[in-house]
Amino acid sequence: MMNRRQALRTGSLVAVGGVTLAGPAIAGGAEQPFRHGVASGDPLPDSVLLWTRLTPSADATPGSGRGGESIVGWEVAHDADFRRVAARGRVRTGPQRDHTVKADVTALDPDTWYYYRFSWRGSTSPVGRTRTAPAVGSEVARLRFGVVSCSNWQAGHFAAYRHLAERGDLDLVIHLGDYLYEYGAESGAVRPHDPPVEMTTLEHYRRRHAQYKTDPALQALHAAAPFAVTWDDHESANNAWAGGAENHTEPDEGTWVERRAKSQQAYAEWMPVRYEPGGKLYRRLTFGSLAELSMLDLRSYRSEQVAHPFDGGVHDDERTITGKEQLDWLTSGLTTATSQWKLVGNSVMISPVQFPSTLNTRELEAIADVVGPIEGVPYNVDQWDGYTSDRAAVLRSLRDHGVSGAVFLTGDIHSGWATELPADPLTYPLSGDSVATELVCTSVTSDNIDDYLNLPPRTLSLVVEAVIKLANPHVKYLDFDSHGFSVLEVTPAHVRMDWFRLADRADPASAAEVTASYRVPAGTDRLERTPRSMDGVTPRHEAATGHELAAARRQALARQEAR
Known part of the structure; x- marks a missing residue:
């Protein structure tokens, strides 16, 4: 078993607020289609932008222009176990955008922590945590x-x-x-x-x-x-x-x-x-x-x-x-x-x-x-x-x-x-x-x-x-x-x-x-x-x-x- 510091150094987990957020193993992770992690940004009171990159095939390396189009699912939940899902949807990606994925999730509650993940053909991405901005005023x-x-x-x-x-x-x-x-x-x-x-x-x-x-x-x-x-x-x-x-x-x-x-x-x-x-x-x-x-x-x-x-x-x-x-x-x-x-x-x-x-x-x-x-x-x-x-x-x-x-x-x-x-x-x-x-x-x-x-x-x-x-x-x-x-x-x-x-x-x-x-x-x-x-x-x-x-x-x- 790795301790928390060792795990962080290999990218396999990070503990935030008492919840462990999973992360991809960098080495030997060819089977992990979400090997570049997950991210979020530009929080608004009712929305936040989610990001990941899919590797749909071994030859679809970044910048290669290879690989076909894919449909990637995403979920946003109030809990890290995704029992209380707040929103979900799907995004199309492909070589024209280097298989990167962006989902602008709307209709969220202000000033709220959320957990999110992506999925594709039975594989699930690492779990990320994000927060909406407080309500205006x-x-x-x-x-x-x-x-x-x-x-x-x-x-x-x-x-x-x-x-x-x-x-x-x-x-x-x-x-x-x-x-x-x-x-x-x-x-x-x-x-x-x-x-x-x-x-x-x-x-x-x-x-x-x-x-x-x-x-x-x-x-x-x-x-x-x-x-x-x-x-x-x-x-x-x-x-x-x-x-x-x-x-x-x-x-x-x-x-x-x-x-x-x-x-x-x-x-x-x-x-x-x-x-x-x-x-x-x-x-x-x-x-x-x-x-x-x-x-x-x-x-x-x-x-x-x-x-x-x-x-x-x-x-x-x-x-x-x-x-x-x-x-x-x-x-x-x-x-x-x-x-x-x-x-x-x-x-x-x-x-x-x-x-x-x-x-x-x-x-x-x-x-x-x-x-x-x-x-x-x-x-x-x-x-x-x-x-x-x-x-x-x-x-x-x-x-x-x-x-x-x-x-x-x-x-x-x-x-x-x-x-x-x-x-x-x-x-x-x-x-x-x-x-x-x-x-x-x-x-x-x-x-x-x-x-x-x-x-x-x-x-x-x-x-x-x-x-x-x-x-x-x-x-x-x-x-x-x-x-x-x-x-x-x-x-x-x-x-x-x-x-x-x-x-x-x-x-x-x-x-x-x-x-x-x-x-x-x-x-x-x-x-x-x-x-x-x-x-x-x-x-x-x-x-x-x-x-x-x-x-x-x-x-x-x-x-x-x-x-």
């Missing part, structure tokens, strides 16, 4: 969300997902982008990508999505709670924009329009999201009167990034990161919302960040590897810093309409941040108020500064963090080293995030510990550090003294010289 005492981004298969195992799956207290998981990576196989990878080449074709994108969904920890998390997802760039190609990408080469890799369409088709097929190619990914979910969540798409409509931060185009009113229609939708939603908290699923940082010239070349190179081409100057032009007109429009709308409770939830930058968003960054905090806050989760596995510098964590990065915070007083928390996940708690009294750090991203059984906890008290749009996490654990990372910073820098530089 209803009072909600508390919500808890997992918040994750930047999960590179090659850089490590997804222990962060395992920890979230084991919690049993999450109403939703928010994935802020870079769910997968387009890169080919890399030497020294913890586990190599399939296919071993950079994704450019529909077959490539489908196979890569399929590979990620064989991960047992990811399967466990999808089975434990619904997801709200958006893409960033790596779901298609690095530093993507409306007309191209930094690592897309024409004509060798075809046209960008063709490549983007292929990536979006595979995303629509393989992700539990209400999106079909040609539609809009940005959307809004509501959770009673307590919160609403606006999920943005910051790749499909954006103007090309400027060549360097000195380019005056960063302030050009004609350049956009959102597109006009999405920007109007966002600002209108923020200024007319009736919910107390206005959460924004935001794939790249909106906070202004200046990188001081006091950092040396090696430190700046490491930061650039994580956040983008900064070249030792104030802006990362791939995030909102490169599109200041759109950012000013958002912050101005919040200020002019007296909106309180806007919290941007962000990924992308492989580091943890807690920042206030001043209407006028140049005079903050001496004058001007914070009009919103931003909470940035670190990467699940993707490299950060200590990985690029090949140094122990919490050494040289302490110096870099201290200098950046000094130059940016609105930045209250910064961790450039950790891999892991965050948990967000939303109550009428506050929005609060805990950051969790993995002990070893290369270990699927890695432990995790809380490193910091910050909250936004209701009505303040300001950040407060909280000494204890939601689990009652005291955060480990404390502010370092000047002596500690200097000692850390000397030790780190000595290690570099020794190499």
Whole structure:
């Protein structure tokens, strides 16, 4: 008999809320037609989207285009034994959608946990658990969300997902982008990508999505709670924009329009999201009167990034990161919302960040590897810093309409941040108020500064963090080293995030510990550090003294010289 941890590592079960949810065995499971697990997403008060992938025959592998059409049944029940079935139906699938299955189940009760499963020719899928959103306008005492981004298969195992799956207290998981990576196989990878080449074709994108969904920890998390997802760039190609990408080469890799369409088709097929190619990914979910969540798409409509931060185009009113229609939708939603908290699923940082010239070349190179081409100057032009007109429009709308409770939830930058968003960054905090806050989760596995510098964590990065915070007083928390996940708690009294750090991203059984906890008290749009996490654990990372910073820098530089 396997114990619970061993079973989780093999993907065979996850226990949630006292109920065991079955999962497929990854190895030797050719007879299991639902070998990519189950998932749910985009919960509404009366409906939720269910997902799975059928393998109807041995040759119908992801991306192959083989296999005939099939009818797949689905059931939703109030209990894990399916004695009290709430809804059932059937869905047709086939090679035209890579045998993936989506069922948008309606007429459900609000604010209710459900169990679901799929069936085909006598075989039954793993059982998943999902939850509908609270009724519109209803009072909600508390919500808890997992918040994750930047999960590179090659850089490590997804222990962060395992920890979230084991919690049993999450109403939703928010994935802020870079769910997968387009890169080919890399030497020294913890586990190599399939296919071993950079994704450019529909077959490539489908196979890569399929590979990620064989991960047992990811399967466990999808089975434990619904997801709200958006893409960033790596779901298609690095530093993507409306007309191209930094690592897309024409004509060798075809046209960008063709490549983007292929990536979006595979995303629509393989992700539990209400999106079909040609539609809009940005959307809004509501959770009673307590919160609403606006999920943005910051790749499909954006103007090309400027060549360097000195380019005056960063302030050009004609350049956009959102597109006009999405920007109007966002600002209108923020200024007319009736919910107390206005959460924004935001794939790249909106906070202004200046990188001081006091950092040396090696430190700046490491930061650039994580956040983008900064070249030792104030802006990362791939995030909102490169599109200041759109950012000013958002912050101005919040200020002019007296909106309180806007919290941007962000990924992308492989580091943890807690920042206030001043209407006028140049005079903050001496004058001007914070009009919103931003909470940035670190990467699940993707490299950060200590990985690029090949140094122990919490050494040289302490110096870099201290200098950046000094130059940016609105930045209250910064961790450039950790891999892991965050948990967000939303109550009428506050929005609060805990950051969790993995002990070893290369270990699927890695432990995790809380490193910091910050909250936004209701009505303040300001950040407060909280000494204890939601689990009652005291955060480990404390502010370092000047002596500690200097000692850390000397030790780190000595290690570099020794190499």
